[in-house]
Amino acid sequence: MSEATERKVGMAIMAHPDDYEFGAAGTIAKWIREGWTFHYVICTDGGGGGSDEARDCGPAARRELNKLRRREQRAAGDVLGLDQIFFLDHIDGQLQNTIELRRELVRLIRRYRPTRVLIPSPDRVWHPEYHVKRHHPDHMACGDAALAALYPAAQNPWDFPELLDQGLMPHQVSEFYVTGAPVINHAEEIKDTMDVKIAALAEHKSQVGMRIDDLGKMLRDGARDRGKEHGMKLAEVFHKIVNA
Numbered sequence: 001m002s003e004a005t006e007r008k009v010g011m012a013i014m015a016h017p018d019d020y021e022f023g024a025a026g027t028i029a030k031w032i033r034e035g036w037t038f039h040y041v042i043c044t045d046g047g048g049g050g051s052d053e054a055r056d057c058g059p060a061a062r063r064e065l066n067k068l069r070r071r072e073q074r075a076a077g078d079v080l081g082l083d084q085i086f087f088l089d090h091i092d093g094q095l096q097n098t099i100e101l102r103r104e105l106v107r108l109i110r111r112y113r114p115t116r117v118l119i120p121s122p123d124r125v126w127h128p129e130y131h132v133k134r135h136h137p138d139h140m141a142c143g144d145a146a147l148a149a150l151y152p153a154a155q156n157p158w159d160f161p162e163l164l165d166q167g168l169m170p171h172q173v174s175e176f177y178v179t180g181a182p183v184i185n186h187a188e189e190i191k192d193t194m195d196v197k198i199a200a201l202a203e204h205k206s207q208v209g210m211r212i213d214d215l216g217k218m219l220r221d222g223a224r225d226r227g228k229e230h231g232m233k234l235a236e237v238f239h240k241i242v243n244a
């Protein structure tokens with residue numbers, strides 16, 4: 001077994017706090033139970049995810065929301081058993097696939113050297129089942145930047161040579177798991193961690209509030225449907241890329 005496959009370190013890169021409590025936390029919790037160390041990287045400050053009824057959405061209100069959402073994400077992370085959570089604090093609602101964002105992601109990938117990385121799909125899925133929230137522009141910008149960071153930049157010494165001077169050597173991530181992708185080729189059984197996933201989601205009180213029972217049922221029903229398609233009880237699904 002190579003050093004890369006023995007190293008049980010994972011990283012989930014997402015746009016907003018709560019994205020992966022919806023999308024992949026059952027799988028992440030399962031892998032943590034199997035001995036994996038998992039880090040979250042959250043690209044935006046979450047300051048644009050307040051109430052639809054709000055009319056004071058200025059800088060002070062956004063800063064308060066940022067603090068609240070960090071606290072909620074840390075609480076959700078404790079439920080899942082995450083190791084570290086990195087907040088990159090780009091403006092929520094304005095995330096772009098920039099070279100600066102790519103460099104930030106490469107820096108973290110080279111420093112923590114994960115074997116598995118989860119990222120959102122950079123592509124839209126034109127299917128009636130897909131809620132429009134899946135196509136939030138921040139999610140797609142995050143997916144684009146993360147994919148560019150994973151390949152080739154993280155593993156290529158010629159990308160961001162200044163990182164070599166900081167001791168951040170190239171690192172090849174072995175497995176990419178893309179959530180919300182147009183083509184699904186991989187499923188993970190989450191029957192033993194579905195409750196943990198919903199408990200983690202419930203910590204995002206400012207987002208899910210009183211709707212947690214309905215959301216929990218919706219997520220469970222969705223996982224059951226995905227499970228049926230893949231011969232499992234409850235499943236989360238991905239497009240898995242093996243970067244050999």
Ligand SMILES: [Zn+2]
Binds near residue numbers: 016
């Ligand atoms: Zn989001």
